[in-house]
Amino acid sequence: MKSATARVLGLAMILAFPALSMANDVPQLTATYAISDVSKGIENTDMIFSFTLFNGGGGSVTVQKIVLADPATADSAFGKFEGGAIPAGGNLKRSSSVTVPNKIADSWKSGGQPSLFVYTKTDEGNVARTRIDAVRGAQ
Numbered sequence: 001m002k003s004a005t006a007r008v009l010g011l012a013m014i015l016a017f018p019a020l021s022m023a024n025d026v027p028q029l030t031a032t033y034a035i036s037d038v039s040k041g042i043e044n045t046d047m048i049f050s051f052t053l054f055n056g057g058g059g060s061v062t063v064q065k066i067v068l069a070d071p072a073t074a075d076s077a078f079g080k081f082e083g084g085a086i087p088a089g090g091n092l093k094r095s096s097s098v099t100v101p102n103k104i105a106d107s108w109k110s111g112g113q114p115s116l117f118v119y120t121k122t123d124e125g126n127v128a129r130t131r132i133d134a135v136r137g138a139q
Contacts, residue, residue, distance in 0.1 A: 027130060028057035029086075031116055032137030035108070037097075045105035049079055050095035051116060051134055055086040063092065064119040064127070070104060071115045071131060078104070083119070108136075 033051040049068060055061050063083030070076035079098035086092045108114055113133040122128050 027061040027118065027120055028055065029061065029118060029130065029132050030054045030056060031132045031134035033114055033134040034136065034138065038105075040102060040105070043102060044099050045102050046097065046099050047105070048095060049098045049114070050093070051081075051114075052137075053086060053092045053094075053116070053118065053132070055088060055090055055092075058088050060088060061086045061120060064121070066094065066119070067117040068098060069115060069117055 031051050031053050033049065035047045035049055037046075037048045039046045051066075053063070053066070062085050065083045066081040067077050068079040068081070070078075078100045079096050081094040081096060084092050104112075113135060116132045116134055118130045118132055120128050120130065
């Protein structure tokens with residue numbers, strides 16, 4: 001019985017190793033956001049959406065682009081923002097006029113978190129998309 005348990009644990013460690021090594025490619029980013037100049041229409045809400053990405057990792061992160069979108073709908077890009085380099089412990093600020101469905105704007109107003117999809121390159125040169133749920137904060 002002990003040898004079967006040891007084999008299962010050994011196999012679990014072997015299978016977990018690739019996942020752990022891939023975790024190093026995921027940037028340690030967090031985000032805050034603010035909205036201003038809000039104009040609610042019949043179906044959509046126009047606003048200025050501002051955010052700051054914070055790099056909590058030990059190395060610089062080069063962001064290709066950032067997309068504000070609804071994670072439940074693949075084609076829901078409400079805004080696209082230019083990327084840039086974020087040094088370790090640094091931040092990147094962006095702001096733009098966006099239009100979102102009233103349902104989404106109302107969810108943010110009642111505590112929902114906007115989703116920012118951050119596109120970076122992995123150590124292997126592949127494009128990685130990381131979802132960052134922004135929290136309301138000062139800009």
